[in-house]
Amino acid sequence: MKQENTMQIFEALEKDARLTHAQLSAMTGIPEAEVEKTVKKAEKDRVILKYKTAIDWAKLGEEQVWALVEVKVAPQRDVGFDSIAERIYKFPQAHSVYLASGTYDVAILVSGKTMQEVAVFVSEKLAPLDTVQSTVTHFILKRYKEDGEILGGGEGLKRLPITP
Amino acid sequence: MSKLHPRKLKTSKNCISGKVQELPPSGIRKFFDLIASMEGVISLGVGEPDYTTPWHIREAAIYALEKGYTMYTSNSGLPELRQALSGYLISHDGLSYNPTDEILITVGVSEGLDLVMRAILEPGDEVIMPDPCYVAYPASVYLADGIPVRVPTNEENAFKIKAEDIEKLITDRTRAILIGYPANPTGAVIPKEELKQLAELVQEHDLLVISDEVYGQLVYGVEHTCFATLPGMKERTILLNGFSKAYAMTGWRIGYAAAQTDIIKAMNKIHQYTMLCAPIMSQMAAIEALKGAGKEVQEMVRDYDQRRRVMVKGFRDIGLSCFEPKGAFYAFPSIKVTGMTSEEFSEKLLFEEKVAVVPGTAFGQCGEGYIRCCYATSLPEIEEALKRMGKFIKRNRPG
Numbered sequence A: 001m002k003q004e005n006t007m008q009i010f011e012a013l014e015k016d017a018r019l020t021h022a023q024l025s026a027m028t029g030i031p032e033a034e035v036e037k038t039v040k041k042a043e044k045d046r047v048i049l050k051y052k053t054a055i056d057w058a059k060l061g062e063e064q065v066w067a068l069v070e071v072k073v074a075p076q077r078d079v080g081f082d083s084i085a086e087r088i089y090k091f092p093q094a095h096s097v098y099l100a101s102g103t104y105d106v107a108i109l110v111s112g113k114t115m116q117e118v119a120v121f122v123s124e125k126l127a128p129l130d131t132v133q134s135t136v137t138h139f140i141l142k143r144y145k146e147d148g149e150i151l152g153g154g155e156g157l158k159r160l161p162i163t164p
Numbered sequence B: 001m002s003k004l005h006p007r008k009l010k011t012s013k014n015c016i017s018g019k020v021q022e023l024p025p026s027g028i029r030k031f032f033d034l035i036a037s038m039e040g041v042i043s044l045g046v047g048e049p050d051y052t053t054p055w056h057i058r059e060a061a062i063y064a065l066e067k068g069y070t071m072y073t074s075n076s077g078l079p080e081l082r083q084a085l086s087g088y089l090i091s092h093d094g095l096s097y098n099p100t101d102e103i104l105i106t107v108g109v110s111e112g113l114d115l116v117m118r119a120i121l122e123p124g125d126e127v128i129m130p131d132p133c134y135v136a137y138p139a140s141v142y143l144a145d146g147i148p149v150r151v152p153t154n155e156e157n158a159f160k161i162k163a164e165d166i167e168k169l170i171t172d173r174t175r176a177i178l179i180g181y182p183a184n185p186t187g188a189v190i191p192k193e194e195l196k197q198l199a200e201l202v203q204e205h206d207l208l209v210i211s212d213e214v215y216g217q218l219v220y221g222v223e224h225t226c227f228a229t230l231p232g233m234k235e236r237t238i239l240l241n242g243f244s245k246a247y248a249m250t251g252w253r254i255g256y257a258a259a260q261t262d263i264i265k266a267m268n269k270i271h272q273y274t275m276l277c278a279p280i281m282s283q284m285a286a287i288e289a290l291k292g293a294g295k296e297v298q299e300m301v302r303d304y305d306q307r308r309r310v311m312v313k314g315f316r317d318i319g320l321s322c323f324e325p326k327g328a329f330y331a332f333p334s335i336k337v338t339g340m341t342s343e344e345f346s347e348k349l350l351f352e353e354k355v356a357v358v359p360g361t362a363f364g365q366c367g368e369g370y371i372r373c374c375y376a377t378s379l380p381e382i383e384e385a386l387k388r389m390g391k392f393i394k395r396n397r398p399g
């Protein structure tokens, strides 16, 4: 029961990082001091990685180009894919990096200001890496849903203000 | 046949039956037109989820339409749905109802209520129900020529209807007791032990029980007891339930009744002439809801629970005593400290702070001094409403 309650703190924070300890306490029924302790500990243990804001940059007229890059690599003795993944994720252009099963090994979400910028990163930084065998770059044409949020607002609530 | 011919219309008033003229309009909708014309109103006056129906349920209905499911179903409803409900009632409550003649698919609990009253009441029969209670309870009895008999309940008793209070009101015309827990408008839940006392009374006086369990899945930290599971009660209970609240499906108009064959047959007899059947796409959606919406329901319950805590604490913080609701999605705080009536309070609050609530008196005389506030509303809206109400209380508190 207690465990389940603590989970509610994280679930709520994941949806809205701005919730205060007092609000979290009111929502879950856990005393404020305990909420604070739980959150602090989670920050320290890197259970909470960071508090971020989801922004629809396109609405601000900011161009941002995204690409999903599939990378085939030759795994290395002892370290497998980890060492190449580390090489890759240190580039700031690599927004997210995953090891994937299937026809390729590493999936990278790359962002840049222009297509050119992304292309340069792939061809000059990524492809020449020693163990990289091949790359396939998919430019993202339109973003519909991200991190569980529907861009453009979704459906809206169609409820009448007074109902039985 | 001449009796069935329409009366000559003289004035527009004359063409309405006395019975309907005397039926008061629902107190909930009183401020509706006003609110619709105002801007910036936060409404806690709703009686439905703020979620849209889970996507897989909607998708199942869209698929049904694509496949051409646009016809009538049998009067009692799609066999697959009745079968699924029968399975649900066994696994969820341990109750075994025969899908062929003990389950009827209705157009919401609303239709179920209407059917059951018309099926079991002789003119002048009495039906006992709590005060305050959902607005359709007394109306459905009245429309079936019965007499609604109200049992006062109060905050001190956690708004639970008590066997001893019912007993005082039983006459030889008493036909049934109508209960709906978790309750609209109070959020009250009755524990099993106390329901057992009710069951004994029912047995002793040879009564029926109509149990509206539409909020049965929306309980917080307590268990809901399905009345039909109590010893000897399955034969005497007409179980009404539906998909509106737990599955966020209010607009689909779909529900069901489960009871002994004779009663279901009688209800179906009326249903076949007045409704024919529930909409087929809604029935298909209901099948999908039963198949796999457990996770969504659980998540909604968790969210309601969080908002419930915020609202109840919020009312207490601004100086309103608030009974802790254990089910449904309503809080029922007392506004007695202001010295206003529920109606005055609700109207003034709407005009001065643009927060819409429902006066407790919409649900019966015992609702005087209370307001119904729905917490199926987003947290930021609840917090803003509480802020506005805090200011309002400060201004309007005598002394």
Ligand SMILES: Cc1ncc(COP(=O)(O)O)c(C=O)c1O
Pocket (backbone or CB within 6 Å): A164, B047, B107, B108, B109, B110, B111, B134, B180, B183, B184, B212, B214, B241, B242, B243, B244, B250, B253, B254, B255
């Ligand atoms: C207690 C109660 N019963 C029944 C209903 C109506 O349910 P349905 O949508 O299934 O007709 C409501 C709706 O507010 C309710 O609060």
